[in-house]
Amino acid sequence: MKVIEHYNKATEPLISFEIIPPKRGGSVQSVFDSLDKVVETVKPPFIDVTYHTAEAHIEELPDGTLRRVVRRKRPGTIGLCAAIKHRYDIDPVPHLICEGFSKEESEDALIELNYLGIHNVLAIRGDNTGSQISLNLNGTENKYAVDLVKQIQNMNQGIYLEDIINAEPTDFCVGVAGYPEKHFEAPNLDWDIKNLKRKVDAGADYIVTQMFYDNKAYFNFVERCKNHGIDVPIVPGLKILTTSRHLKTLPKFFHLNIPDEFTAAVDSDPDNARNIGIEWARQQSLELMESGVPGIHYYIMGDPQPALDVITFLQKK
């Protein structure tokens, strides 16, 4: 089923999860071990799997010659999605990124997904970390997520990159990212929301937000999106803080604020950060649920237990 159909049919907020593929050479069993636990506690309607950009660098061989090496640290998103569908009968949502992909490669990935019967995609720009500059795409890539959304919607109408007579239309449901505290490159929230509206106008069916720790940021964002005419579901994304190091790393990598009260609690008892983080997420989740959100999307990466502790608490309420 498509993600948007899950939301449209739901009678209560949906719980979904996001995982990352293992590092190259890692074991798929580690993913199954963590998802087995998730499915035992709550059978989610869908599970997202992130995509990771390839990085290019120059390597010197022992004889002094140089060679260009392109390597993806976490490959396997599409394969992992097929494995999730097969093992759990749950709809997988692969993320597709613009960064490091030519439009032809994006089209090929979408054809692959279509053949696998995977009809959900989260269309994301990705970030240029600097090392992708030498991937030699020469402008053949989608620049922004909106361009990828347009490409997918074209394929949904049977329009491929080259003219193909009687091309089979695909049937993808498309999600996109939104930022309650604005995207870090945007000069202000309204400017960012205007670009979000472009993604919705191009055919995005729903929005998943970046993680946040203050529900006021989410409520304000939803309100302002509505004022801009955005009427698709806006699903809050939550990541549970589990170590005092997160006080620095989360703002650094995800450009978000952590409220004073929460920071002070973790600072005063750093060894207990995991429990404090779980309790904060319980209260955040409860308030979001009571406000009538379409669902909550938990970023669990490799460790589902903190999110499961939150969900068990919600189930008792």
Ligand code: FAD
């Ligand atoms: P865009 O929507 O393209 O926006 C990027 C910036 O450009 C924004 O500031 C926006 O306002 C601006 N902008 C957009 N359109 C235009 C335009 N036409 N003209 C001028 N400016 C414009 N990263 C990964 O590498 N892999 C993942 O799997 C992944 N999954 C994610 C899932 C979620 C739910 C979220 C919130 C983020 C995810 N990311 C992932 C991170 C993401 O790649 C970064 O946040 C990235 O910097 C922006 O991606 P985007 O799709 O929001 O970009």
